[in-house]
Amino acid sequence: MIRAVERRLRVFAFGGLLSYRALFGWVNPYVFIGVMVIPDLTQIVFFAYLGRATGIGDDTFFLVGNALVAAAIPGLFGMADTISDERRTHTLSLLVVSPASRLSLFLGRALPIALNGVAVSVIAFAGGSLILGVKIPLTAIPALVVVIAVTAFACTGLGLVNASIGLRQRESATISNLIFYFLLLAAGVNVPLALLPDWLATIAQGLPVTHGAEAARELVAGARLADVAGLLGAELLIGAAYALVGLAAIRAFELQARRGASLELA
Amino acid sequence: MRRALRAVVLGGALHFKQESRNPFFLWIVICTPLVYATMAYFLFRGGQDDATLVTASLGSALMGIWSLTTTAAASTLGRQRRVGILELLVAAPTPFWLTIVPITLALAALGVYSLATGLIYVTVLFGVPVTIANPFAFCVSVLPMILSMGMLGFLFCAAFVRFRSSWMVGNLFEFPVWTLSGMLIPIAVLPVWVEPISWFVAPTWGMSALREAALGNASPWDDIGMCIALSVVYAAAGGALLRVFLRSALRRGTLALS
Amino acid sequence: MAPVIEALDLHRTYKTTTGTFRRRSLEVEAVRGVSFEIGEGELFGLLGPNGAGKTTTIKMLITLLIPTAGSARVLGRDVVDHAMWVRQRIGYVFGGDRGLYERLSAWDNLRYFAELYGVEPRRQKARLEELLDLVGLRGRERERVEGYSRGMRQRLHIARGLLHDPPVLFLDEPTLGVDPVGARELRAMISSLKDAGKTVLLTTHYMFEADTLCDRIAVVARGRIVAEGTPRELKASVASGSVVEVEVYGIEDDAVERLRSIEGVTAVTVEPRDHAQVVIVQAAPGHEPAQEVLARLDGVSVGRVSSREPTLEDAYVALVTDAPATQ
Incomplete structure (x- = not known):
């Protein structure tokens, strides 16, 4: 039992180390700022001005939504990216043939990227508020970090679903982008839920980020962590539900891929 | 001269064929306009008039084109290298820039899918049949618009060729160009000091030409002229950068490696 | 003749x-002084193991x-000062399945490079058909390359290299x-290319191919x-002389060095075999080193000892393993 746990942890840690290396093999401080921070800041600015142009004119709304998405992307895409990379280098079948726990295998790859995403998100929050002149209460910052982490977790759950699709389908980048766009559109990131058609607003309740973004906005408006506990709980629950679905799907698709010989659809 | 033209037209056509069979690229040019037009539709719900909607549909179409250009054109050399073709292209006796320009142009030309999707989708979604005030000028404007996108992509491709993850560096400019060129956000909303910067972004003029041709408020021909002039400048700058890069790559032996 | x-x-x-944070720069000498001359119509082979510098030489x-x-x-x-002039007159083909536009047909791939190599537009169609016949891809040319086998891709590569009918061809591990x-x-x-009067530089690591x-x-x-x-000359240089094989159980480097210093010994290599190792000692003609080897x-701990005639493979192995690393 303990050995099994240890083995899982080792797979988890080693995979993490690998993706950490892959991530930071080429990242230096300049690249970090250039490639990770600036795109998020430009995204925040773009949507804030789109908000002004459309007469919604609430910079805080767009700052919070887009800064949070910065934390969400890595967990969402990381694992699917790993799978398609492995497919490209023809190592995917080697991974699948190994007896390692799938959860440790994929989650280990995702973790360093997700943590990095949290850091990027915090910087995006700070930078975006400076550029747009949005005041964030200093006391809200620790609670915001918690919200960011919870949102990143929820997105990692959805990321597992995405990864399972990646096992089955070779155009996983397309699916990843579809999910990303859908979140931008429907998860209360850039369009207030009140402006969405009812059916879309209903779907939004089941998406990651929706509740996290709402919690973050309340925090910026002066609420305390305890006030948004319900929203955070919902975000956590949604993330866990997706994670379960994702793991089950990975198992099922793996079996199917072995039957249908679609693993090496390079 | 005739040879150069042939190289651009034929090379462009073949690369158009190759790239339009890439599902991911097609997806970008088709999906981006859908997403942003939808977003604009929801956000504009307050006071929408036909002109705003037409602009939004054109703007989101151009966003799709630019999106593909940043992700794909800026990393053209990297992609050719990955499939082992870069060396063959360099080893051919055609000047290198003449080999690369058709590739970035072909990618920008995939944007016609964006344009078609954007216009059709907006008609269906908004229920507003998009009327083009000056169809001839509109059709003519499409060409310099594509040219400007392709040449900006070429400039990026040449400028960022030394970055190992040039596609990521390309992504850096996705939102800034969207913001600067008045595709979805009127330039008037931006801070005053931003406007002069947008004058140097060729797609700004391309967007403006298409908008004027569609709405019929002003003549698009000045915009078209600016668009072409800036594209030529981009092409010259890109060509010069590429030359420098190529020499250093042959010297350093980095052509085949990353 | 030049x-x-x-x-x-x-x-x-x-x-x-x-290195990630502290960058260390490392110099690798891939080619250290290579000279040769190839005459017109000659098929010249660069033979060597992976990483010997063959591809780097070709690329220069x-x-x-x-x-x-x-x-x-x-x-x-x-080749540096007149790069464009040279490019017009050479063809380049490398092995492996890269270097093709997967989503285009063979025909489009060839047409594109015909353009890049400045093949007369009016001649292009006929030239492409001619080459497809030559490499046996006629009838399959409209299919996308992604469905091609390794062999078909390689033949397509050769057709591409011949588009402009270059007098000089460089084939980098084509098989x-x-x-x-x-x-x-x-x-x-390849041998028909030579018959057609082309000058060919071929690299390979297959000895029999060369x-x-x-x-x-x-x-x-x-x-x-x-x-x-x-x-023939290369074979002759090793066809005489002799080879002694000694089965040993655990041999130190200094013992190998002792063997190398025996008079008349040209090469010593150690190969693992089953649970032991085999020391292969090659000697020049007129030397019978068996006694001396055993003495040294x-x-x-020594097992079976045997003596045999050298093969071409012995020559090759000796050449590529005993080449001094630095000089």
């Missing part, structure tokens, strides 16, 4: 950097890499990864040419 391809003391160094000759020192001429012109039947077809095709195809061979190891001559192996 040589068609001429390499004069070519050197090439690569700089690589490693085809203008893809500027030598760090030395120079090279093709058809009498310097890499192709099955035996396909490889045999490719070799027949043996059957080439007029002359240069064996490359660690960035240098360690032997050069016709296949004093203290080493």
Whole structure:
């Protein structure tokens, strides 16, 4: 039992180390700022001005939504990216043939990227508020970090679903982008839920980020962590539900891929 | 001269064929306009008039084109290298820039899918049949618009060729160009000091030409002229950068490696 | 008659950097002084193991890499100063399944490169058909390359290299990864190129391939040419002399060095075999080193000892393993 746990942890840690290396093999401080921070800041600015142009004119709304998405992307895409990379280098079948726990295998790859995403998100929050002149209460910052982490977790759950699709389908980048766009559109990131058609607003309740973004906005408006506990709980629950679905799907698709010989659809 | 033209037209056509069979690229040019037009539709719900909607549909179409250009054109050399073709292209006796320009142009030309999707989708979604005030000028404007996108992509491709993850560096400019060129956000909303910067972004003029041709408020021909002039400048700058890069790559032996 | 391809003391160094935060720069000398001349209509082979510097040498000759020192001429012109001139007159084909536009048909791939190589527009169609016939892809040319087998891709590569009918061809491991039947077809095709009067530089790490195809061979190891001559000459240089094989159980490096210093010994290699190792000692004609070998192996546990005639493979192995690393 303990050995099994240890083995899982080792797979988890080693995979993490690998993706950490892959991530930071080429990242230096300049690249970090250039490639990770600036795109998020430009995204925040773009949507804030789109908000002004459309007469919604609430910079805080767009700052919070887009800064949070910065934390969400890595967990969402990381694992699917790993799978398609492995497919490209023809190592995917080697991974699948190994007896390692799938959860440790994929989650280990995702973790360093997700943590990095949290850091990027915090910087995006700070930078975006400076550029747009949005005041964030200093006391809200620790609670915001918690919200960011919870949102990143929820997105990692959805990321597992995405990864399972990646096992089955070779155009996983397309699916990843579809999910990303859908979140931008429907998860209360850039369009207030009140402006969405009812059916879309209903779907939004089941998406990651929706509740996290709402919690973050309340925090910026002066609420305390305890006030948004319900929203955070919902975000956590949604993330866990997706994670379960994702793991089950990975198992099922793996079996199917072995039957249908679609693993090496390079 | 005739040879150069042939190289651009034929090379462009073949690369158009190759790239339009890439599902991911097609997806970008088709999906981006859908997403942003939808977003604009929801956000504009307050006071929408036909002109705003037409602009939004054109703007989101151009966003799709630019999106593909940043992700794909800026990393053209990297992609050719990955499939082992870069060396063959360099080893051919055609000047290198003449080999690369058709590739970035072909990618920008995939944007016609964006344009078609954007216009059709907006008609269906908004229920507003998009009327083009000056169809001839509109059709003519499409060409310099594509040219400007392709040449900006070429400039990026040449400028960022030394970055190992040039596609990521390309992504850096996705939102800034969207913001600067008045595709979805009127330039008037931006801070005053931003406007002069947008004058140097060729797609700004391309967007403006298409908008004027569609709405019929002003003549698009000045915009078209600016668009072409800036594209030529981009092409010259890109060509010069590429030359420098190529020499250093042959010297350093980095052509085949990353 | 002036040589068609001429390499004069070519050197090439690569700089690589490693490390994440503290970058260390490392210099790798891939080619350390390679010289040869290839005459018109000759099929010349560069034979050597992976990483010996064959591909780097070819890349310098085809203008893809500027030598760090030395120079090279093709058809009498310097490959650095007259790169465009040279490019128009050479064809380049490499092995493996990369280097093609997967989503385009063979026809489109060829048409594109015909354009890049400035093939007369009016001649293009006929030329493409001619080449498709030559490489046996006629009838499949409208299919996308992604569905092609290794062998078909390789033949397409050769057709691409011949588009502009270049007098000089560089073939870099053209049979890499192709099955035996396909490889045999490719070799027949290569030898027909020679019959058509082309000057060909071929690199390979298959000895028999170099043996059957080439007029002359240069064996490359660690960035240098360690032997050069016709296949017959290379064989002759080792057909005399003798080889002693000694089975040993655990041998130290200094013992190997002791064997090397025996008079008349040209090469000593150690190969693992089952649970033991085999020391292969090659000696020049007129030397019978068996006694001396056993004497110098004093203290080493020795098994079976045998003596045999050397093969071409012995020569090759000896050449590429004993080449001094630095000099």
